[in-house]
Amino acid sequence: MPERIIKFIREHHLMTLTVLDLSGLEMWPFHAFYAFSPEDAFFVISSEENTKHIKMLKENSEYRENSEYHINHATDESHASLENSENHENHETHEILENHQNIVAGGIALETKQIALLRGLQFTGVMEPCSESDLDRCRLLYLKRFPFAVLKMDELWKITIMQAKLTDNRLGFGTKLLWKKD
Secondary structure: OOHHHHHHHHHOOEEEEEEEEOOOOEEEEEEEEOEEEOOOOEEEEEEOOOOHHHHHHHHHHHHHHOOOOOOOOOOHHHHHHHHOHHHHHHHHHHHHHHHOOOEEEEEEEEOOOOHHHOEEEEEEEEEEEOOHHHHHHHHHHHHHHOHHHHHOOOEEEEEEEEEEEEEEHHHOOOOEEEEEOO
């Protein structure tokens, strides 16, 4: 991940995320404090189990396990047109959705009225509860950033960034820096 994106993420502490309920195709936005691991390109957030967004993510897992849910594969004819980048991106998105039920979209923004200083990050990622093997690492990362969270530590969630776009007007109006996970 480019250093400019890492630096921007570290300068902030609050993100907005949106989850998608696969069974009803409902979307829900929420805000979260985050810690960030630049080495592995993931965020850690804490959230209560009874929130709407966490319920939606958990229902996605149940829906996926208990239904005939699947994404139709492209036909051989449309495979031939995947050389076009838009179709290629759609194909990659379908592959991600087939393998992960908890896709989120998020943003981190610098709020300012000075257009020349506007900066913001948009990203997509996979949001899952921190695994047993990652839990200590994620807890340490989060508590290092937010020591007060020790008083009320909710369930920790890991958001692995799949792709990100940083807009930085300080480099010229509308300048964008793109990153995609290998």
